[in-house]
Amino acid sequence: MDYLNYIGLERDKSHHIAEKLNALLANYQVFYLNARGFHWNIKGDKFFELHAKFEELYTDSLVKIDEIAERVLTLGKQPLHSFSDYVEVAQISEHKNVQDEGTAVRIILESFRILLLQERELLVLADEAQDEGTNSLMSDYIREQEKLVWMYAAFLG
Template identity: 35%
Template sequence: MDNGVATKIHSETKKRAYSRLGYTKLETAEIVEALNKLLANYSVHYQKLRNFHWNVKGADFFDIHEKFEDQYNDAKVAIDDIAERIRVFGQTPYSTMKEYLDESEIKESSSDLTAMEMVSEILKDYEILLEHMFNVINVGLDKGDSGTVDMMNAMVKKTEKNHWMFTAFSKK
């Protein structure tokens, strides 16, 4: 083996030897930062879904009330998965409303919207969530983090389907 190549391999091994799961501290920080931003957005989205579930009114009440409940239950699972993935890296996930609100692009919404305005808000949230999911995928691919990428691919598939379904509903 070429001495320069052996030195480079030794240097890479040594650099990674002090990090969790074989990622450098910098790689871990980049993955966790992307996951925490997604976590913050998901957490605000979750609360918005609960707000809408409790406060939807009108002719679409039964359909939308139940669908919002399904969505916040799915969001709760996603939030837990993202936070636990951050813990896998030995880091602490965001966990306060202040952190969520400070970091999230998704904003809180009032409860006096019509059912269709609520659906429109959720569609915008899905687009923001997807943008953050794709960012996490890109970071994961760049760092060789197949576990995070696999988790995100499943979330993307589910979110895209939800986006399609809410879009179809809103086109009455």
């Protein structure tokens, strides 16, 4: 039983999942910063609507960032916690000075695509490892984000 961690999962599989969660954490940190910047800098006819929506996104991201970091710790690894690590690991690019409504929403949609692909990969890995904690977290994120993708895509027409 030395191959199991304290929560009864195989150490090797848990560490692999934790590494993938750290990559997801990095992407959420960059996503958070982008959404915060869009919230501050957006201009145009839909300012009031998007200003509020971007605030919802970055507020939700903060919750998810904490949940992901705590899950990494639960699995026995250390979460990434420096911006240099986030930028190095993340697939989501940072975006500066975006003021255009359409551009900001397209960036949000592309970011969700990246997050959803990672979350689905984690869902498969967690299922194979019988890691219900990670599985549940990813299922919740996927369900929420698929609806948001539909809504933001509808905004673009």
